[in-house]
Amino acid sequence: MQYKKVSHVLFDLDGLLLDSETLYTEAFTTVCAKYNKTFTWELKASLLGFQGHECAEKIVKTLDLPITKEEFMKECFKIYEVLFPKVQLMPGARKLVEHLHKKGVPIALATSSSKDSVDMKMQNHKYLLNLFHHLTMGSSDPEVTKGKPDPAIFLVCASRFPDKPKPENCLVFEDAVNGVKAACAANMQVVVVPDPRIDSTLLQDATVVLKSLEDFEPQLFGLPAYD
Template identity: 75%
Template structure:
């Protein structure tokens, strides 16, 4: 049993939706134009960062003969083709619907921009409607720094009407930078990492899962799946 929580914050990419594979495909396609390979070793250093930060790191690391803005423009062309295909991750719909139906305040805290989220979630609008609010770091003026800075989670928590204390918030993440950000915000954090991530790097996470399907809400004082007092 962990500390009881009252509010839940979710990352999006790689946690609730399977978009990480499409990001990889988009980055790989652009890099390949210049004879460069976008490897897992490069990708592992980017997880959890905002879009521009990722682009800057890729251009610099792979020594691409283009600017960050040019890289972003070429990636956007890829996104418009790939992102509408995005599906929900296993267990995402069940967990989010359960918390919503039980009256647990939930919100989205993603490093993606508003345009990116709408593109990826075009066919998942009902799913998005379950969240009290969405904080999209790359386009939100209040999110002054990206993960691993705690800003996005602190801003997200502050937008609930009852403004819960950080200790009462549980974060769901898939990336190391997300874990660092949540812990810096003094929040508990459940991580569902890419299986290639070194588990030794995730020791600060409150709980490590292989899938959202494995999560037991009652561990954090939330209503269990089989006895929800729905509102």
């Protein structure tokens, strides 16, 4: 397959640059267990890419928890405060973001998380956040009306580069099926680095599927190669 050249790159955060999905799973599992409910992988997979309140709503509804989504979020937040300061970057994340930044490729963050959540998770990785031209944080951004798989977040994020690139000139990095769908709906190419448990037939629309960010070859998309 021939890939189209791109000029701008948009990054998802959770599960792509940051090994945070395991921590969300831990928090959701703990809160659900408190009400004698099991937080399954199938439910987890269906939530990837959702905004915080969308996750809470779906979990409370699917497992019929005897609490409101606001209460669920509050209980999770207490666990996040303990877990998130320790979150690690995914293999290859720092190298890729630093490389594109150094070579002058415009890059931005397009995450479904809120600003507060990003601040908490990135407190030990602030250096990396400073390399992005801008941060689009869906859960706290009034212009991002819907979470992934809706394309809003990627379209809003691309529109905030000063030269306003066309969607087809943007490359998205994602780890989730909902993220791949959102990128495709935005008419952008998408590199996906999925959790290995994700059914590969759900990733057919991705431009490239990689095992690790370390395997990405920028020159395939007309971006500067590693030195």
